[in-house]
Amino acid sequence: MSRISHCFEKLKTDGQTALIPYITAGDPEPWVTVPILHAMVDAGANLLELGIPFSDPMSDGPVIQKACERALKNDVSLKHVLDMVRQFREKDKITPIVLMGYANPLEAMGYEAFAKRAEEVGVDGILTVDMPPEESEQFLTIMDAHNIDTIFLVAPTTSPERMEKIAQSAKGFIYYVSIKGVTGSASLDISEVSEKMTQLRQRTSLPLGVGFGIRDGKSAAAVSEVADAVVVGSTLVGRIAEHANNPEILPEALAGLVAEMRHAINARDMAK
Amino acid sequence: MANTMETNYYDTYPDHNGHFGQYGGRFVGETLMGAIYELEQAYQQYKTDPEFQAEMDKDLADFVGRPSPIYLAENLTKKLGGAQIYLKREDLNHTGAHKINNTIGQALLAKRMGKTRIIAETGAGQHGVATATVAARLGMECIVYMGAEDVQRQAQNVYRMKLLGAEVIPVESGSRTLKDALNEALRDWVTNVDNTFYIIGTVAGPHPYPAMVRDFQSIIGREARSQIIKATGKLPDALIACIGGGSNAIGLFHPFIEDKEVVMYGVEGAGHGIETGQHSAPLSAGTPGVLHGNRTYLMQDENGQIIETHSISAGLDYPGVGPEHALLKDIGRANYVSVTDDEALEAFHTLTRSEGIIPALESSHAIAYACKLAPTMSPEQVLLINLSGRGDKDMHTVAAMAGLTF
Ligand SMILES: Cc1ncc(COP(=O)(O)O)c(C=O)c1O
Numbered sequence: 001m002s003r004i005s006h007c008f009e010k011l012k013t014d015g016q017t018a019l020i021p022y023i024t025a026g027d028p029e030p031w032v033t034v035p036i037l038h039a040m041v042d043a044g045a046n047l048l049e050l051g052i053p054f055s056d057p058m059s060d061g062p063v064i065q066k067a068c069e070r071a072l073k074n075d076v077s078l079k080h081v082l083d084m085v086r087q088f089r090e091k092d093k094i095t096p097i098v099l100m101g102y103a104n105p106l107e108a109m110g111y112e113a114f115a116k117r118a119e120e121v122g123v124d125g126i127l128t129v130d131m132p133p134e135e136s137e138q139f140l141t142i143m144d145a146h147n148i149d150t151i152f153l154v155a156p157t158t159s160p161e162r163m164e165k166i167a168q169s170a171k172g173f174i175y176y177v178s179i180k181g182v183t184g185s186a187s188l189d190i191s192e193v194s195e196k197m198t199q200l201r202q203r204t205s206l207p208l209g210v211g212f213g214i215r216d217g218k219s220a221a222a223v224s225e226v227a228d229a230v231v232v233g234s235t236l237v238g239r240i241a242e243h244a245n246n247p248e249i250l251p252e253a254l255a256g257l258v259a260e261m262r263h264a265i266n267a268r269d270m271a272k
Numbered sequence: 273m274a275n276t277m278e279t280n281y282y283d284t285y286p287d288h289n290g291h292f293g294q295y296g297g298r299f300v301g302e303t304l305m306g307a308i309y310e311l312e313q314a315y316q317q318y319k320t321d322p323e324f325q326a327e328m329d330k331d332l333a334d335f336v337g338r339p340s341p342i343y344l345a346e347n348l349t350k351k352l353g354g355a356q357i358y359l360k361r362e363d364l365n366h367t368g369a370h371k372i373n374n375t376i377g378q379a380l381l382a383k384r385m386g387k388t389r390i391i392a393e394t395g396a397g398q399h400g401v402a403t404a405t406v407a408a409r410l411g412m413e414c415i416v417y418m419g420a421e422d423v424q425r426q427a428q429n430v431y432r433m434k435l436l437g438a439e440v441i442p443v444e445s446g447s448r449t450l451k452d453a454l455n456e457a458l459r460d461w462v463t464n465v466d467n468t469f470y471i472i473g474t475v476a477g478p479h480p481y482p483a484m485v486r487d488f489q490s491i492i493g494r495e496a497r498s499q500i501i502k503a504t505g506k507l508p509d510a511l512i513a514c515i516g517g518g519s520n521a522i523g524l525f526h527p528f529i530e531d532k533e534v535v536m537y538g539v540e541g542a543g544h545g546i547e548t549g550q551h552s553a554p555l556s557a558g559t560p561g562v563l564h565g566n567r568t569y570l571m572q573d574e575n576g577q578i579i580e581t582h583s584i585s586a587g588l589d590y591p592g593v594g595p596e597h598a599l600l601k602d603i604g605r606a607n608y609v610s611v612t613d614d615e616a617l618e619a620f621h622t623l624t625r626s627e628g629i630i631p632a633l634e635s636s637h638a639i640a641y642a643c644k645l646a647p648t649m650s651p652e653q654v655l656l657i658n659l660s661g662r663g664d665k666d667m668h669t670v671a672a673m674a675g676l677t678f
Contacts, residue, residue, distance in 0.1 A: 055577040056451065056563060058458045059301040065445060077575035103299055103562040108576025130299045130562065134289060155303035157465060162305065180303055181463040 003096040003124045004149050004172040007046060008207040008228060015272065017224035017265050019044060020209060021258055022100065022233035024051035024067035025084055026076025028244035032251070034087045039251035041095050044262030049127070049231065052081050052101030059129045061184040063234040066241060078105040078114070086121035098125035098151055098172070103135075111139055115146035125149035125172045133169040140169055153177050156192065160199060167204035173229060174206050179213045184234030188213030194226045217264030224265045225272075232261060281529050285599060290479020293602065295595035296566045298478040303462045312480040314385050319487070324380060331376045332491065335409075336366045338373075339495045342503065342656070347626040348642075355509065355649035357642060359629070359659040360496045360524065369632065369661030370492060370520045371402040375471055377488035379406035382469035389413045389468045393457040395422055395450035395516065396587035396634060397429025398661055399473030404438035414438040417456040419449035422586045429665050447580040450516075450590045454564050474517025475594030478565030482594050489523025496656060497527050504654050510535040510645065513658035514637040515555065515608070516587045518594035520660035525606060535607070538597060539641045541583030542610035552581035554593050555601050555608035568595040584613035584669065585633035587661075611640040617673060619643055620663065632661035633669065 001009070011018050021040050025033050037048055053071035057064060078101075085097055099118070106114050106128060118126070126148050131139065133152060143150050149172030154163055157180065167174065176196055178188035193210055200208055210223045211231025220230045236254055243250055290296045298308060318324040332338040341364070345357045362370040375392075382390060390407045392414070394400030400416040407414035416433055420442040423430055433440050446452040454476075461470045475482045475489075500508050511528060513521035515538040528534045543551035551557065554569040561570040563578060571579050571591040583589040600606040611619075616633060619640035624630045631639060638657050646655055663670070671678060 053577075055446065055579075056455050058455045058564070059303075059462065061459070069445075072577065077577065079575070104570070104572065104578070105576035107561050107567075108572065108574065129301050130565075132298060132300070132302060132305055134305075135297050135299055153302040155301070155305075157303050157306040159306060166302075177301075177303060180465055182459045185463060 002147060002149055002172060004047065007096050008173065011046060016269050017227065018046040018209070018229035019220070019258065019262055019265060020047045020049055020229050020231045021045050021236055022049040022051060022231060023236055023240065024053055024064060024071050025081040026053055026071035026074050027067040027237070027240055028070045029247045030074050030076055030080060032247040033084050035251040036254050037088050038091060039255040040258045041092060043255035043258040045095070045258050047096045047098060047229070049098045049100050050081060050085070052078050052099055052105055054102040054105060057102065059182055061182040061234065063184045063237050063241065067237045070244060078109055082117050082121050082123070085123050089122040096124040097122065098127055099123055100127040101129065103128050103131045111142045115142050115148055118148055119146040123148060125151045127151040127153070127175065129153065133165055136169060151175055154196070154200060156180050156196070163200060163203050167206070170204070170206055172206070173209050174200060174204060175209045175211060175231065176200065176227070177212045178210050183212055186213055187215070188219065188223070190222045193223065197226045217260050220261040221264040221268040224268050230261070230265060285596065286479065286483050290483065292595045292599040295568050295598040296479060296482055298565065299562050299567065300478045300565050301462060303465065307461070307465050308478050308480070310385070314381055315480050315484050318381060318384060324384070328377055328380055332373065336372050336376065337364065338491065340364050342496060342499045344503070345627050348623065351626055352643060352646040354646040354651065355653040355655040356651065357646060358500060358503070358508070358654060358656045360492060360656060361659055362492060362520065363629070363631065363635070363659050363662035367398070367402050367405050368664060369398040369402070370489060370523060371399040371473060372405065373491055373523070374473065374485050374488040374519065375399070375402040375406045378469070378471040379410055382412070382471070383410055385469065387467060387469035389464060390471055391415045391417070391457050391460050391468055392471045392473060393417045393450065393453035394473060395419070395453070395589060396585065396632070397422065397426040397433065397665060398587060400438070400440070401429050401432050401436070403471050403473070404433040404436035407438065408436045415460065416440050417443050417453040417460070419447070419453050420444050421448040422450065425669055426586055426665055427668065449581070449586070451578065458564070474519040475522050475596060476517045476564055476566065476592060482566065482596055485519055486522045486526055486596060489519050490526045492520065492523035492658065493525060493527035496524060500654065500656055506654070507531050507534055508656040509649065509653040510537060510655050512537045512539060512638045512642050512645070512655065514539045514588060514634045514660060515593060515597065516590055516634060517592070518597045520658050522594060522596055524658045525600070529605060536605070537641060537645070538606055538608045539637045540608060540610040541585060541588035541637060542612045543582040543584070545612055546610060550582040551610065552583040552589050552591065553610040554591060555597060556610045560598065563592050566595045568592050568598045569601070584616060585637065587632070587634040588637065609641055611637050615640040617670070620670065629659070630663035631659055632663050633666045635660045
């Protein structure tokens, strides 16, 4: 069983909702990424999403665009991101890591070279924002051969037929984008999310994560009612931006935010 | 083998997933997948709809002023001392460039699809003006994204768009040029996908855009093919067009693709020179990758990050190129070459003085390559250049190069 599946099984047994924080690798400085990841795990993160910086992040709002710019100023690219995972795994062999990014850096490295290295260093999943199942045939085969779970997005605009198709290509979990918009742009509508979760559960037995509109403990807790995992990105990255000139305080600052969300989710999980 | 010219090109490309060989496709976020399928379906439906075609033909004739003539540039021909040079006069279209051929088509689609809001990206501003023009006519809200650097160098077009009622949003991210405007337009589309039609200005983006924009621009080549046969009694020996995203070039080339004796040249912006790295010539000096919805040749570093481009001409200043050109390059059907800023500027003056036609800086790249090619050809041979637009918008840039301001 993959590290991701194992993680969700255990959470299910414990009656817990997964908390998945997202940060962009190398933001604001390369050395601080791994310490932030460890600190977030200590604060209650169950899986980690690590963004691969890209020059043209078309699906991201200004907060994550700027994070990419800061990371790219430090020349952080896919090979460095993989090395950060290697470093992280020196101390943590349990917490699953999903890389999230755009197709071109993967194309440039080559799918096979990427998958081989990713497996070696302990990457568990890959989410390629601009590579729908239609374009993923070869990609899926190669990732599968290297035990990398392929995570796909489902959007509010996804038709039931597409949900089915996506469910067939997805591994690990399915990520529901809770708003029409770029990352960090709006607040989610919980009843709409709930309805989509129901539709998705009729089509897949994979765990369901929800992200894009979650800003605080309150919205995280609300989503945990209906989803198996809560993904939080722009709020954390926004905090990184505030302290970009003071990176040494970031592991603690982000741990604080993660802990707050963890508490809010736990309170709700207990009440279930 | 799909990648030979044995099978009929027109039946083969693109395939039903929008692939031109290994290029093209639909590389967008999930939120937009529904919208591009919806567009594809609408386009398939209306493409063969006689009423839609009749409305488009009427607009192209009465509003745009088509057919645009071909013009034998006798003075330039004499000056260069080789092939007879004909210009396809897209500069004479309403709004001053080929861009309106495409916006007329997409706007009619938008109307039939019940969309109420139009967005576009623009580089030189010609596509933005052409979009604002059709939006004004249809009474639709229009938002145009334009790189902040281009807002400065194409100030006159910005004002034209505003006069036409469009909102022009300067994009400050990245290199502040066309690619960043495209990113921002895609972000807008994701956010407003229900009521918004995105009019892409070139043969880029996810399927069906590269094929659809090509079809709308192919009127250039269809007209030119019969005009040149009528004028000279034969097919031309060579075609030349400049390449930004590649829409005016594919519009000219496409109807000639099966005429294998016709040699085609697409001219990219070599900027300060290919060897300086400061250019916008992905077909000449790039590698395949994925950007803005399709796989194509890109200017990128070894890590797959898109690198900044440079061209004197805002309309060519783009790190990618339409996927069909990537295919035509690989199968050897078209040749891709480049000319520098300086060569384009010289050609700008040459055409202006010899023929009394002031070309756009984009189109000046095509003229510049003709200045190299024509002398190597014989006087019986015919060279057809796509004069994609007029130079009114470039007065400030050209004056500044000469040290003048006004
Ligand atoms: C006059 C003119 N020619 C050419 C271009 C380049 O675009 P494309 O390669 O799509 O024809 C532009 C773009 O703005 C333009 O304004």
